[in-house]
Amino acid sequence: MAAVNMWGFILLALSCWNYVSGCTWMKTQKKASLSNFQILSNSSISHLELAVSTTTNYHRPAFPNKQYNHSKDHILFILRTLKNVMRVYDGKYDKTDCDQPKLQIFLLDIHRQVSELEQCVSRWLNRRILKKMEIHFKSLISHLKNTDYSAKGWNDIAGVVLRHLRRLDLLAIKTKNDCSL
Template structure:
């Protein structure tokens, strides 16, 4: 899926990756959620590059606090998994995706339009992550 703006800023969304993760084991889903949250945090932490957008610094701060809390809580779950952690292909793919988002921002000189496109992608990530979290929760509760 590709999100596009009138200034021809193209932001690819890894929908196929989310479809794969949706069918994965609960443990892999949780690891994916942690990894994606951490990438969103890293992207948002680039606040020195947000001069072109009119976002409330307090709102960004609250958003980041919430993401940090969620990431921390999910990392506690991951720490309890028996399966040794290894770099899964989905982790590499999501890292590559967010690296591309950062390159787009840099190339577009962190313009308001670029941030707008990036945030549409982030919103889509958060919506898909919410679905994965709900599905993981259902799968987990079925096992208990």
């Protein structure tokens, strides 16, 4: 009986440790240093910039600045936005005139950020979807479909995604400095 209790305690401790370590993904020991999230965020931005030779200032639909400014649960917001970025790049980017290996590294970086952030957000919070952001990303996917997934369409999307990644990086800095994390 004691062995069963001991194994139960070990499993509980490991699951709690895993949850706590996921949330430390956004924190650092020193205020001036970068968090693991920020390091990977910088990597994903660099790889997307290197993968895409030219980006355009595609403004339709309007960039959702208000969503970034009024986001209350920053980690959830960052997670949902990164999931939407993954959804945009899910599929037909073979017509792009970009460096495919760098694009693959970019997608791996985004996937890693999502998997680490999911440990910080409880499952019931994940259902509370930010509708305006979802609509924004659906319109980006529609733009790709309307341009028949052309290189120009992907360059338009890459410019918007880079803007999102840079804003998420700023939001992560704000979140890291917030004591409530």
